[in-house]
Amino acid sequence: MAAVSEVLDLVAQMKAAEESFVLATVVRTVSVTAAKAGAKAIIRPDGSIVAGWIGGGCAKGAVLKAARDALADGNPRMVSVQPENLLAELGVKPGETKQGIRFASNLCPSKGTMDIFVEPVLPHPALVILGASPVALSLAAQARPLGYHVTLAAPACDLAGAPAVDMLIDSFALGALHEARRFVVVATQGRGDEAALRAALAVDADYHAFVGSRRKMVALRDKLIAEGLDAARLDRAKAPAGLDLGAITPEEIAMSILAEITLERRRGQRGQAVK
Structure with missing residues (x-):
C-alpha cells in the first residue's frame, strides 16, 4: 500500500x-x-x-x-x-x-x-491553429496563459520567427496531436485556406472554426464539396470564428475566438448548460 x-x-x-x-x-x-x-x-x-x-x-x-x-x-x-x-x-x-x-x-x-x-x-485542452496570420499568432499568444496546449501548423516560409507554442508543425499535415479535448481554428486568411480547412476537418475536435466571412466560407464549402469532401464534415466548421463582439484588430478577433471556445469548454460545468 x-x-x-x-x-x-x-x-x-x-x-x-x-x-x-x-x-x-x-x-x-x-x-x-x-x-x-x-x-x-x-x-x-x-x-x-x-x-x-x-x-x-x-x-x-x-x-x-x-x-x-x-x-x-x-x-x-x-x-x-x-x-x-x-x-x-x-x-x-x-x-x-x-x-x-x-x-x-x-x-x-x-x-x-x-x-x-x-x-x-485532465490534460491541458489542446488548441490547434492552422495558419500564420496575425490572428493565428495572436490566438496562440493569448491561449497559452489560459492553460491551453497550443499547436501551430503553417508552412515555415510563412513565419517571420519562432512563435512561443507547445508544438510547431511545418505544413498543414497535422499528424499525431496532443491527446486532450481539442479546439481547432483555421486562421490562414488567404494563404492555404483550402488545404488547412481539409486538414482541420479531419481532426476529431469539440470545436472547428474558420477565420473569415460567411461568404468566403460558402465559396470554400461549394468548391470542396465539388471536389468530393463530405458536406456534413464541412458543416462542422463555424464561420466566422468567434463571438460577435465587434472585434476589429487581430488581438480582438483572437479574444473573441477564445471567448467562444471558453463557452464550449465550460459548457455544463457551472451547474447548468451555457446558452
Whole structure:
C-alpha cells in the first residue's frame, strides 16, 4: 500500500506527462472502515488503481463509477458509502444524488460510512491553429496563459520567427496531436485556406472554426464539396470564428475566438448548460 507521499509524487509525474486520471481521497469515515480519512488512490481511465488505497469492495465499485463519470464530464464529485439503514434515514436510495453527494450502499459486515472526494485530473485542452496570420499568432499568444496546449501548423516560409507554442508543425499535415479535448481554428486568411480547412476537418475536435466571412466560407464549402469532401464534415466548421463582439484588430478577433471556445469548454460545468 503506497504512502500518501508516494501517491502525491506519482500525481505530479502523471500531471507532467499530461495523463488523464482521478485522484480519490477519503475525507470522512464513521465507525469501522478499511480506509481512514486522508487515504488516497490514483485511478486510470480504464478503472485500474495504480497507487494508493481507499478500502476494499465496500467502496471500490461506487468510487470507480464516480471516477468514470468525472473523467467524462471533467467535474469532481463526492461519494458517500453508507449502510442501507442510514441511507433510509436520509431518505435516499443507492445511486441517488442529493445536495451534490452521490450515495452508495455499504453491504459489508463492518457497516461503516466513508465519504470519498473524486477529483478528475485532465490534460491541458489542446488548441490547434492552422495558419500564420496575425490572428493565428495572436490566438496562440493569448491561449497559452489560459492553460491551453497550443499547436501551430503553417508552412515555415510563412513565419517571420519562432512563435512561443507547445508544438510547431511545418505544413498543414497535422499528424499525431496532443491527446486532450481539442479546439481547432483555421486562421490562414488567404494563404492555404483550402488545404488547412481539409486538414482541420479531419481532426476529431469539440470545436472547428474558420477565420473569415460567411461568404468566403460558402465559396470554400461549394468548391470542396465539388471536389468530393463530405458536406456534413464541412458543416462542422463555424464561420466566422468567434463571438460577435465587434472585434476589429487581430488581438480582438483572437479574444473573441477564445471567448467562444471558453463557452464550449465550460459548457455544463457551472451547474447548468451555457446558452
